[in-house]
Amino acid sequence: MADLSQKDWTKQLEEDNNSVVLDVRTQEEVDLGIIPNALHIDIYKGQGFIEEVEKLDKNKNYFIYCKAGGRSAQACAVMNQLGFEQTFNLVGGFSEWQGNIALNE
Known part of the structure; x- marks a missing residue:
């Protein structure tokens, strides 16, 4: 892991063509906006x-990423x-x- x-x-x-952006916030947080093309998996789902x-x-x-890191x-x-x-x-x-921020549709 790197911070x-x-x-x-x-x-x-931008330089990585083998990358995935992962958003681990809650659905409520994602509804306020998401980094474009991010995959959303809520870490609070536990298992x-x-x-x-x-x-x-x-x-x-x-x-x-999440809300604050x-x-x-x-x-x-x-x-x-x-x-x-x-x-x-x-x-x-x-x-x-x-x-950029995308609104989750």
């Missing part, structure tokens, strides 16, 4: 989160334990995000 500032997270994401993550490709690089750091740690080698946590999370 990255928004600048580094965005730069690395459900693990089951959904297990279906993902472990060979991809995961750029993970705490839950996404947890998600990175869980995913690392499950065999995902490349996880990147967005420090400051969505609340400090300066990039």
